[in-house]
Amino acid sequence: MSLRFSLMGPVRAWRNDEEIELGPRQQRAVLAALLLNNGIRLSNDQLIGMVWDDPTPSAVMALRTYTYKIRKLLPELDLKSRNGGYTLKAEIIDDCRGEPLEGLDSTYFEAQRTRLAQHRLKSREDWLERELDILELQKHVATFPLRERPRALLMHALYREGRQAEALDEYHQARALLNDELGLEPGPELRKVHAQILKGDLHLERRPEQLPPSLPDFTGRTAEIALALRTLPKTVGITGMHGSGKTALATQIAHTVKHHYPDGQIFVRSKDVANELLRAVGVENPNGDKAALWRDKARGKRFLIVVDDVQDPAQVAELHTPGSAMILTSLRRWNELPGVTWVKLAGLTETEAREFLREVLDPARIEAELDAADEVLDRVSRMPNPIRVLGGKLTGRPHWTVAMLLAQMERETQLGSAIPSDCQAVLAPMIKAEERLSEAELHLLQCFSKRRADVIDVCEAAEMAGVEAGAIEYVLESLADVHLIEPMVLGRYRLPRFVRMYFGWRSPVLTS
Structure with missing residues (x-):
């Protein structure tokens, strides 16, 4: 079951695809304050100060009432009370619906509204930098005419399309506007782009976005993800048997934290990792010490790097740089690599395995034969990849029961009693x-x-x-x-x- 929240527009929540009514404004304010401090313990006094600008003595009782109702309304949120304070962990999305924290009016929320608006604006401009869509950039510049970064990106995009005169005209418009409105000259970024256009040597620095898509039905691994999030940006290693979901977990973690690494995300599956890292940032056919060259290129940058299926520790031994993060996957645990926190994957827990099977197979079919479903899961040691294949097989056979699948698994064939004879993917x-x-x-x-x-x-x-x-x-x-x-x-x-x-x-x- 998926529970997610949005702070963009009114505070909202969904359980799977169904929106949840969150109650009166002050109750939503308490929830919003907790969500804004996701994973951080807040004392009663801190929460009261965030929700009420001028609290009365009754605020303590009101806070207790609201947290009690939030627990009852959202039991899976696991809102905990410890030592006179509260903490929760939740998935927060940006659905771009409107002004952040709409309807919440304390001084704290006003400051957070400004912060979230700036975060959204930066995210939008990061997207514009990746896409360099001239029309979208022109719309953004028209909306925020005094912001220099999108103007510089528009000049880049126009220059790349061979529209040099228009790119230079954007600079002159920006300079006139800044002089008239603020009495300022353009900043260093705009001046640099202008000078490079005049010299004919404008090159946009490559920002890699190489992560594979995350799996929409990714399930479980809560403890492993929590350990990885506590460890990053130090190196995280994920090890486990074939089929245990190492790559899926690495990708899931990477998507969770990628916004912390603005210089790009690089995914490598190669014996020459240093070479692939350099290619990702625009260095083709590097010579000499590639690891040293990568460290020089990455100095002062914040990259997120996923190296999949490490087969030799020498591949990655000298590539970590301060500020950047690295996630490794490997069949073996390479204890000789210093500074790596290893996460070992086995099968899913019983609860996670059932939940995952429900993601790939109609839950009603599972609930009707729960014992048989548990036996199927146990026979493949609750490994994610075989579960996905078996769930897909039953989905493609709507008239089969789980017991029929189990019977086929038990039937002696040339593959034996354990494995479906017609499903090599298992x-x-x-x-x-x-x-x-x-x-x-x-x-x-x-x-x-x-x-x-x-x-x-x-x-x-x-x-x-x-x-x-x-x-x-x-x-x-x-x-x-x-x-x-x-x-x-x-x-x-x-x-x-x-x-x-x-x-x-x-x-x-x-x-x-």
Whole structure:
């Protein structure tokens, strides 16, 4: 269930697509003050000072009443009261509907209204800088004729279209207006653009916007996202088994924080990360020490960088720069990289897995067969990618029940009882994992999987393989590094059900 808020125009809230009536003005004011300080604890006195300019003694009781009603109205908001104060965390959107905080009139809200209006204006101009649409820029300049940044962008756009005379005319109009209205000369940005046009060497600095789109049905990972948000701009690493959703999580986090990094967002999936970073900012065919050149280019800038599927720590070891943030995804956890906070992904929680299945399959079909749905989720260890495939399969078979899918998963085929024989996509994470295994690793997984063992013991594994415990422990640790088994206590490992089923019934023949 999605709960979101807007502070642009009247304070508003939606649960999924249904708007929620938020109550009287002062109650909305209390909610707005909490939302404006998203994630920050506010004392009673602070909240009262924000909502009422001249509070009476009854304001304390009024505040308690309003927070109680907000809790009842929005229970999933988790509005907490601790040590005489309140805090909440929520998703706030900018739906561009009108003047911020409409109808709220305290001194605090007036100041916040100005701040939000400036934030919206900057966001609009950031978009104009990316698009360089002449018509939109002309409209914006006409609305805000004294703002120099959009005027400089309009001059850029006109010059790029070969309309040099019009670009220069914009400068002269701005200069005359600034002189008449404020008695000022144009600022350094306008003067610089004007001089570059006269010299014929105006170049617009490239601002990369490379993030993949976020998934509209992304579900869960609340604790992992919270850890990442606390860590950034220091480097965050995301590690986990194939199919655990590492890239999806990295992308979700990146979209959440991208507004903090105005110089651009760069997404890299390459062995030569430094080269791709330089290309993203306009440096083609760089020579020499690429990492050093990137650090020089990024000095003083705030970039958000996502490096997907790091296969060697040397790829990223010397690329982090102050002010910029980096998010890494990797099958393995590279402990030799300094200053990285690692987030490990396994399957979703039971609640998250159910919620995700409801996103990709009609919830009514799940609720009608909840036990069967839970069994399906458990068989794939609640991994996001297989859940998406299985949910899509049932969506494409409207006359199938969940029990029918479960029956097919249980039917012995050349793929075994665990995996739908006609859906190779479900197997994709395990297929990728198997491709990288040594013969010793594959043999060990198959032996324990065929025995349907939940736990692998080092001594038992050594006896089965006919080698010393020390040698077999090396193999087990290698499997743990790629998350095919999970360390418990020393000498014991858990075998996830999805892994156990695939390697227990492994067949080289796949059908689709």
